[in-house]
Structures are given as structure tokens and as C-alpha cells.
Amino acid sequence: MLDLLIIGAGPAGISAAFEAKRAGLDYLVVEKHLIGSTIYKYPIGLTVFSTVDELELVAGTLNPAREKPTREELLSYYTRFVLENDLNIHTEEEVIKVEKLGEGHFGTTTTKGVYEARAVLFAIGAMDHVRRLNVPGEDLPKVHHLFRETYPYVRKNAMVIGGGNSAGEAALFLAQEGANAILAIFRDDWENNDPKQGCIKYWVKQPLEEELSKDCLNVFFLKRVIEIREKDIVLEGEDGERRVFPNDVLFVLIGADAELGLLKELGVSTRKGKYGEVPEYDEETFETNVSGVYVVGHFTNARHIAGAITVPRKIIPQIAAKMNGS
Numbered sequence: 001m002l003d004l005l006i007i008g009a010g011p012a013g014i015s016a017a018f019e020a021k022r023a024g025l026d027y028l029v030v031e032k033h034l035i036g037s038t039i040y041k042y043p044i045g046l047t048v049f050s051t052v053d054e055l056e057l058v059a060g061t062l063n064p065a066r067e068k069p070t071r072e073e074l075l076s077y078y079t080r081f082v083l084e085n086d087l088n089i090h091t092e093e094e095v096i097k098v099e100k101l102g103e104g105h106f107g108t109t110t111t112k113g114v115y116e117a118r119a120v121l122f123a124i125g126a127m128d129h130v131r132r133l134n135v136p137g138e139d140l141p142k143v144h145h146l147f148r149e150t151y152p153y154v155r156k157n158a159m160v161i162g163g164g165n166s167a168g169e170a171a172l173f174l175a176q177e178g179a180n181a182i183l184a185i186f187r188d189d190w191e192n193n194d195p196k197q198g199c200i201k202y203w204v205k206q207p208l209e210e211e212l213s214k215d216c217l218n219v220f221f222l223k224r225v226i227e228i229r230e231k232d233i234v235l236e237g238e239d240g241e242r243r244v245f246p247n248d249v250l251f252v253l254i255g256a257d258a259e260l261g262l263l264k265e266l267g268v269s270t271r272k273g274k275y276g277e278v279p280e281y282d283e284e285t286f287e288t289n290v291s292g293v294y295v296v297g298h299f300t301n302a303r304h305i306a307g308a309i310t311v312p313r314k315i316i317p318q319i320a321a322k323m324n325g326s
């Protein structure tokens with residue numbers, strides 16, 4: 001019987017594994033894709049917005065070439081950290097069921113086996129369900145819900161729909177590298193410069209405005225998307241007028257939601273949060289209403305990598321102390 005089964009090997013799961021090892025717990029991380037798979041899915045060559053101290057697992061160990069790391073530097077850092085610290089992580093193994101068998105006794109079924117543990121920590125992120133527009137044509141092959149890179153779209157009519165930083169960054173990549181780029185966005189999102197909200201960060205917005213002034217980018221203030229067709233797309237503008245834009249490729253980047261099914265089946269309560277449905281948990285211990293079930297990372301209020309890393313530093317020693325009866 002393991003002490004702790006951790007689900008997910010993003011920054012939160014890696015931090016939890018490191019702390020569990022330090023606390024002398026018998027732990028295992030089960031990850032359905034790769035170490036840091038959310039970061040793996042970032043656009044190629046992206047420079048992340050967080051500072052080094054917010055991203056590193058041990059102070060002074062992340063040394064990017066410039067002030068902030070790229071996707072590749074960050075992915076390499078987390079992967080090497082796991083290897084160098086010999087953390088016990090199974091990749092390409094998905095957790096499909098977690099059952100409470102008794103107090104301090106959980107059964108976890110994965111695509112490769114069955115494990116028993118005294119406690120379970122969900123570090124599953126919030127990227128499982130990309131949000132969709134639910135309009136006709138969204139299943140056409142030219143429509144993507146993830147942006148990876150710009151080069152296939154040079155000189156093509158590319159549109160990005162979305163109001164957050166990911167949409168802004170995709171529009172910038174496309175505009176800078178020679179696509180005929182349009183960012184379709186609600187005016188409120190474009191004009192919202194509050195860094196605490198999920199809007200476009202100022203260091204993305206400024207170069208976007210530069211691309212606008214050079215006519216390398218268009219911004220269209222959107223009311224709603226009417227229809228996506230093979231060669232064009234029909235939008236309704238904020239003035240209520242319908243416009244048809246020639247279109248070769250469309251990126252719908254309007255966010256993603258966590259998969260909370262496993263938690264709900266266990267009896268964990270959820271509530272509606274600012275960014276979608278979130279599990280209920282104790283703000284101090286991160287334990288849910290089902291004792292022995294903990295949550296950390298992107299689908300809690302500690303949404304960014306800094307929180308995903310620091311919360312396990314606090315709660316894993318507490319979990320270890322509880323297990324040791326002290």
C-alpha cells in the first residue's frame with residue numbers, strides 16, 4: 001500500500017512528488033501523457049510570462065538564456081528535475097477510477113494497473129476539455145482549439161477567436177511571421193488591461209498594437225460567431241452587422257476546463273468558480289470534503305505555476321505528519 005498516489009505530472013504533481021520523497025512517503029505519480037504535458041502543448045518557441053523564481057522547484061536551478069524561459073527551456077527543466085531527483089512517475093498511464101475503500105484506504109485503477117494508497121492527491125490541471133463555440137462548421141479540419149506554431153500559415157488567411165493571453169499570443173505569432181491575421185475579440189477583453197484578469201498581458205498587447213499600426217494584423221470586435229465554412233467565416237460585429245471573412249485556418253482559443261468526473265464519483269463537492277467549476281476544499285490543507293482526497297494546481301484557486309509549486313511544499317509535510325500520527 002502506497003502512502004500517497006498523485007495524479008498528474010505537471011508542475012503541481014512534480015512539486016508534490018519531490019516533497020513526498022523528502023518527507024519519506026511511499027508515493028507514486030501517475031501521468032496520462034508526458035512529464036509537463038501542458039507545457040509541451042504550449043506554442044513552440046513561446047516565452048512564458050512568469051519569472052524564474054515563480055517557476056523553479058528549487059531556487060537557483062532554472063537558468064534560461066534570457067530573462068524568462070521559453071517553452072523548451074521550461075519543459076527541459078521540469079523533465080530533468082524529475083530524472084535527476086529520480087522521482088517515481090509513470091507516464092502514459094491514465095487514472096480511470098478512484099474509490100474510497102475505507103478510512104485512509106483508496107483503490108486507484110489506471111489503464112495499466114491497480115494501486116492502493118492511504119491518500120490521493122489530484123494534480124490534474126484544467127486543460128482536459130477545450131471550450132468550443134458550438135457553431136456550425138466547428139468540426140471542419142481547418143479549425144483548431146490549440147495553437148502550436150505559425151509556419152504552415154504564412155500568407156494564409158488566419159483568424160484567432162478569443163480574448164485571453166493565449167489568443168493574443170497566437171495572433172501575434174501569426175501576424176509577426178507573415179500570415180494575414182485577424183484577432184476576433186470582444187471589445188471588453190481587448191480594452192481590459194487589468195493584469196489580474198484573464199486578459200492579454202501588456203507585453204503581448206503592446207506588440208499586437210504595433211502589428212496593428214503596421215497593418216500586419218486586424219482586430220475585429222465581435223458580438224458572436226455565426227458560421228464557419230470551408231473558405232470563409234461569418235461573424236456578427238459589435239454593431240450587429242454580419243461580415244464574411246475569407247478564411248483558411250481558424251484558432252478557437254477560448255479556454256479549457258478540468259475533468260472533474262473522478263472527483264465527483266468519489267463524492268467530492270464542486271462549486272462554480274470565477275473560471276468554471278472547481279472542487280471544494282479547505283483553503284489551508286487543500287483536503288476536500290472526502291477525507292484523504294487532496295487537490296492542488298491549476299483547477300484550484302492557486303491557478304498559476306507559482307501556486308501549483310508552492311502549495312505542495314506546505315501540504316505534503318502536513319499530510320506526512322498526519323500519517324505518522326504527529
Ligand SMILES: Cc1cc2nc3c(=O)[nH]c(=O)nc-3n(C[C@H](O)[C@H](O)[C@H](O)COP(=O)(O)OP(=O)(O)OC[C@H]3O[C@@H](n4cnc5c(N)ncnc54)[C@H](O)[C@@H]3O)c2cc1C
Nearest residue numbers: 008010011012032038048049050095124125297298304305
Ligand atoms: C500557452 C500557455 C502559456 C502559459 N504560460 C504560463 C506562465 O507563463 N506562467 C504560469 O504560471 N502559467 C502559465 N500557463 C498556465 C500553466 O500551464 C498552468 O498553470 C500549469 O500547467 C498548472 O500546473 P498543474 O500541474 O496544476 O497542471 P498541468 O500542468 O495541466 O498538469 C496536469 C497533468 O495531469 C495530467 N492528468 C490529467 N488527468 C489525468 C488522469 N486522469 N490520469 C493521469 N494524468 C492526468 C495531465 O496530462 C497533465 O500533465 C500557461 C498556459 C498556457 C496554455
